[in-house]
Amino acid sequence: MRTRLYYTSLLMTFILLISCNSKSDSYNVIDYGAIDDGKTINTKSIQKAIDACNLAGGGTVTIEGGNYISGTLLLKDNVTLHIAEDAKLIGSSNPLDYQSIDTFTDATGQKRGNCLIGAKNATNIAVTGKGTIDGNGEAFLSKNIKAKIKELNITETEGFGSNRPFLLRFVNSSQIKVQDVHLRQPAAWTCHFYQSNDILVDNISIYSHAHKNNDGIDLDSSYDAVIKNCDINTGDDAICIKTTSPKPTYNVQVSDCKLRSDWGSIKFGTESMGDMYNIDIKNCQIYDTKGGGIKILSVDGANIHDVTIDGIQMDRVDMPIFIRLGERLRTYRDAEKQEVGSITNVIIKNVKGNARVLDSSRVKPPSGILITGTPDHKVGKITLENIELELPGGGSEEDTMAKVEEDVDRYPEFSFFKVLPAYGLYGRHIENIQTNNVVFTLNGTDKRESQVLVDTNTTQSE
Structure with a gap:
């Protein structure tokens, strides 16, 4: 015969099981x-x-x-x-x-x-x-x-x-x-x-x-971040690395993303008080972008360094690569104004693509790459390797004499510099730019030079 103790024990076990199973x-x-x-x-x-x-x-x-x-x-x-x-x-x-x-x-x-x-x-x-x-x-x-x-x-x-x-x-x-x-x-x-x-x-x-x-994704004064396998279609910046405080953004990995933007697909800045470094971006597709494929902008004091962008396919992209060191020095959140920053040790490699057609370009005729510092603050070391860009052409004899304003403290947008005297690469105020297998092809005639470098030390190899 089963005792009362047995049934009491069985009841307690049942209650315990009910309690455990109900917990979620x-x-x-x-x-x-x-x-x-x-x-x-x-x-x-x-x-x-x-x-x-x-x-x-x-x-x-x-x-x-x-x-x-x-x-x-x-x-x-x-x-x-x-x-x-x-x-x-x-x-x-x-x-x-x-x-x-x-x-x-x-x-x-x-x-x-x-x-x-x-x-x-x-x-x-x-x-x-x-x-x-x-x-x-x-x-x-x-x-x-x-x-x-x-x-x-x-x-x-x-x-x-x-x-x-x-x-x-x-x-x-x-x-x-x-x-x-x-x-x-x-x-x-x-x-x-x-x-x-x-x-x-x-x-x-x-x-x-x-x-x-x-914007799509904004990493702002943040660190230890991984962004991967994303499909982003935005009216403003698709992926944006920025700093609206003096604290840095660093240790960032972006990979295997599909990006479209009306303003910039991969962007650093414009809010750029804190430093940005140890950032790797690879194997991304940029398409139908009106405002810049890769944009690296330090204008509020950021030191941008140790950046690698590798394996980018671009299709119908306005101004594929734009790098600007400027002196805007805007502040946010009552922070103190920074000194002018720097851009150095930036590697952009294995980029292949084409620009938007002439009729849909914000600057007519367009160019492939614009890199500029200011007379008092040069961009540091930039490496461009295995870059093939197809451009529409359209440059006239008059465009070869185009004057490129300094605009050191203006909002840093490539279209504000207007027509450049080079259809491929225009570089200015750069301490060292290294190029290897950088090729520009034209779909139409263009009277401008392929490359124009001003106040710039260069190392080129084929």
Whole structure:
């Protein structure tokens, strides 16, 4: 006969098993009140799920099965936000539904800091899944903000909607992963990492054309970052290495990405207070880009060095390579003004591609490479190796006499220098430029020289 002790022990074991099996590190936002009808504002419900996950020690907050509208969501330690393939997280059209973290003024003079998904001082966080995060950026166009003011009957309208939200924003955070998700149509930058580290961005796609200043991925005063296997199509910079503080951006690896931009596909700067170094970019495709394929710009004091860009295919790219050391010296976040910086030990190799046709070039006739310092501050050592660029031509006899302004403190854009006296490479104020197998071919006649170098020491080999 079984004793009471036996049944008591069996009951205790059963209760323990139930308790263990009921414990989960997965938190579905529907269980916290979220509604996937594409209308309900779910900010509080989704944030409750994130907070509960964090309080329990971490896990995964899951969004699945529909369209969820939300304002700002703040990730916390050890929390993964997972967007399932059948789900979409959509930014609210109401600016009042967003929070600003670490507000700052960007290079265009606009207040920034609002975001749809953000984190500050967080560790071990992630955004994953094959679903979509849509910033609903068109809601922040001027005409739609005016309609929202009328809808909400707002009387104090100054600044309403001007702090356009980023899609993802990470500040002073570490061990960050963004993987597999589709990021769409933010009102400002798509994915911004500021003073953060241990970053992995893998296999994401970005489409960002809803508004202005709509960068893809911005690494800003951050370090130990890997960006790989990404497909990025933006109206502004696709991948941007920058420093809006005196702290550097360093130890960055970018590989196997497909990039398109209306302003610059691979860019360093323009915000460039802190140094940028130990950066390797390889095996990327740049296509249909209007504002520059590779742009390396130090104008606010950054020392840019030990950069290697290797294995780039370019198709229909306006100004394939542009390097500028300037003296703008803009400051951010009340930091002290820097001394003029430097650019040296930059290697660009194994680049093959073609420029945009003459009718769609911002500068007519275009050129392939522009590298320039200033009379008082030369670019350091630049190595160009195995570069083949196909250009449309179109240069006249008059263009051979083109005057290239110094513009030492102006915003550094290649189009501001206008027509260059060389169709291939124009270099000026460079301490040492080494070229090996740099070849330019023309699809039309061009009266300009292939290369023009001014105030520059050169080493050439074939």
